[in-house]
Amino acid sequence: MKIGAHVSTSGGVQNAVNNAMAIEAECIQIFASSPRAWAFRPQDSGSVDKFLNEIGNIPVFLHGSYLINLGGDPELLQKSIKSLIDHMNAAYQLKAKGVIFHCGSHKGAGFKAIFDQAVNCLETVLDETPKETLLIIENSAGAGGQIGSQLTEIGQLISKVE
Secondary structure (H helix, E strand, C coil): CCCCEECCCCCCCCHHHHHHHHCCCCCEEEECCCCCCCCCCCCCHHHHHHHHHHHCCCCEEEECCCCCCCCCCHHHHHHHHHHHHHHHHHHHHCCCCEEEECCCECCCCCHHHHHHHHHHHHHHHHHCCCCCCEEEECCCCCCCCECCCCHHHHHHHHHHCC
16 A cells, blocks of 8 residues: 655646655655646646656656536536646656546536536547546545536446446
8 A cells, every 4th residue: 555645846846756755655646737727837848857757656646627527518628628638648748647636516417417428528538648647536525516426426437438
């Protein structure tokens, strides 16, 4: 078993290494860009190179944007797909295992109403990103209307995605 934590990348992704070592993390989760903004800012190549040279064998996971919503309207859905693709590509660049994200909200429409849309979104992201990078659905706290607040919902999404 490995124990780790979400560590800061403030000042550049390379700083995550020192933050991980300071707490003796055996694995880490980081943000590749601001989780509260649609605009994705890629890491500069110097920071990426330094990170890759120093991280060693510590498993790395990225956390996606908090704005992602697989149950959103068409505009929000396109932004969500782009954000997930950007994060998956960043994960590949950083040799991270995968991207962890929340699915968003069905906004009262119900899980069944947005199910096919969510599956199509996941399939699009997986079709357009490196196969080595995992797309990991994180369960939500269960507040009203959250997609994936029940493990059965996550299981249904996973089993339908091709």
